[in-house]
Amino acid sequence: MSRYTEASCKKCRKLDCKLFLKGTKCYTNCVIDKLASAKVRGGKAGKARRAKVSEYGIRLQEKQKARLQSGMSEIPFRNMFDKAAKLQGQTGENFLRLLETRLDNIVRRLGFAVSLKTARQIVLHGFVTVNGKAVNVPSFQVKPGDKVALKASLAENPTVKQGLEEAEKRSQRPSFLEFDAEKLTGKLLRWPDRAEMSYPVNEQLIVEYYSK
Numbered sequence: 001m002s003r004y005t006e007a008s009c010k011k012c013r014k015l016d017c018k019l020f021l022k023g024t025k026c027y028t029n030c031v032i033d034k035l036a037s038a039k040v041r042g043g044k045a046g047k048a049r050r051a052k053v054s055e056y057g058i059r060l061q062e063k064q065k066a067r068l069q070s071g072m073s074e075i076p077f078r079n080m081f082d083k084a085a086k087l088q089g090q091t092g093e094n095f096l097r098l099l100e101t102r103l104d105n106i107v108r109r110l111g112f113a114v115s116l117k118t119a120r121q122i123v124l125h126g127f128v129t130v131n132g133k134a135v136n137v138p139s140f141q142v143k144p145g146d147k148v149a150l151k152a153s154l155a156e157n158p159t160v161k162q163g164l165e166e167a168e169k170r171s172q173r174p175s176f177l178e179f180d181a182e183k184l185t186g187k188l189l190r191w192p193d194r195a196e197m198s199y200p201v202n203e204q205l206i207v208e209y210y211s212k
Helices: 008-015 031-041 055-070 074-085 091-100 103-110 116-124 158-170 203-211
Strands: 128-130 147-150 177-180 185-188
Touching: 055 074, 055 091, 055 203, 074 091, 074 203, 091 203, 103 116, 103 128, 103 147, 103 177, 103 185, 116 158
Parallel strands: none
Antiparallel strands: 128 147, 147 185, 177 185
């Protein structure tokens, strides 16, 4: 995919939404939280006016939120939407479910990484196995029953340790994942429900965007 070289916070500022792209910094030093605080105090940053957004623009922004949070470029993102549209059930929920169960996101939600970017690097460098087989494709689709494990050589890695500590501190592991701290393994027990997904978007707007 194409590489984004600008500051991650610019994405959040542009969309006025926390995309959680920088791990722990999104909780401790977030530009969106600072702007919200300034708005409450009535400061200059809080008085900035935004141009009125068209109906098309609203749908585009919602699509961009999900695409940027997933770290995907437009073509594979659209291809995944088309795949979701062919599944039974609601297209929007199916689409978010596919995003939620990508291997890089599962690695993040298990707590092996504090951010999706870090999780992707762990996968790309071959430190993750699925059902005992090495998988270095971040977009690999994890299915219910699949067992995801971190190779033992990474157990003492400071980045991994930080991710595990943050996951415990913030109780971020969802109920659709089973986690074994001793073996550093996780299992996708079932497909996640909408309320358990980590994408703060209105999926119906994304459906409407791609339907036009």
